[in-house]
Amino acid sequence: MQIKTNQFGILEFDSNIIIKFESGIFGFEQLRDYLLIKVDTDVLFWLNSIDEPEIAFPMIGLRLIDEGYPQEIEHEAFGIVNMNPEILKITVNLKAPVYINQTNKSGYQKILDSDKYPVKFNLFKE
Amino acid sequence: MLILTRKFNEEIKIGSDITVKVLSISDGQVKLGITAPNNVEIFRGEIYEKVKQTIIEASLSSKEKLADLSKINLNKIRKITD
Numbered sequence: 001m002q003i004k005t006n007q008f009g010i011l012e013f014d015s016n017i018i019i020k021f022e023s024g025i026f027g028f029e030q031l032r033d034y035l036l037i038k039v040d041t042d043v044l045f046w047l048n049s050i051d052e053p054e055i056a057f058p059m060i061g062l063r064l065i066d067e068g069y070p071q072e073i074e075h076e077a078f079g080i081v082n083m084n085p086e087i088l089k090i091t092v093n094l095k096a097p098v099y100i101n102q103t104n105k106s107g108y109q110k111i112l113d114s115d116k117y118p119v120k121f122n123l124f125k126e
Numbered sequence: 127m128l129i130l131t132r133k134f135n136e137e138i139k140i141g142s143d144i145t146v147k148v149l150s151i152s153d154g155q156v157k158l159g160i161t162a163p164n165n166v167e168i169f170r171g172e173i174y175e176k177v178k179q180t181i182i183e184a185s186l187s188s189k190e191k192l193a194d195l196s197k198i199n200l201n202k203i204r205k206i207t208d
Contacts, residue, residue: 006188006189007188007192023167025181026174026177026178026181027177027178027179027181027182027185028181028185041196042192042195042196043195043196043200044195046188054189055185056185056188057181057184057185057188058184058188064200064202065200065201065202065203066202066203068203069203080180080181080184081184082180082183082184082187083184083187083188083190084187084190085190085191087195087198090195093177093180093181093184095173095176095177095180096177096180096181110167111167111169111173111174111177119176119177119180120180121201122201123200123201124195124198124199124200124201125199125200125201126199
């Protein structure tokens, strides 16, 4: 299969690496199939829709930000990142984590019922 | 939209397995008890909207040209949880 992504151009891949989100991502419930992309030189992961390849979510592993972040069995927690030309204004969504199981290629998103986790948390500091 | 009037302690059934019960009513606030299967997600409406809006913004801002983020300090949380 191949898709044309915004950030990485045309990518070719086998369908067995597709990650399925049965309930989609909040705001994009109709999109279920994603490619998880990692560039080794960058801290970000990219969750790129296969059905609408222009839709992509940069994400960061939340263990890097908060060692105590709520984990789910056999899943990795990611936060969706809001990019900004000014690096210090880049934020990560701690309220609605994306949980991905890279072994069985499935994922889901949650909204945490806690005021401790904001939807926009500054990702970087000086 | 279906509009139902309920009193203290009365319930509403949504399908066979979702129950919403009025637990208390006091000046401008109503406390609801919701029983639903595990796979039914329950959110406060305004929080769901805020999350959705932030994610739509994230998908739009993902088209920004990538800066080199590798040399910038991550804003780690020492202890956000109890």
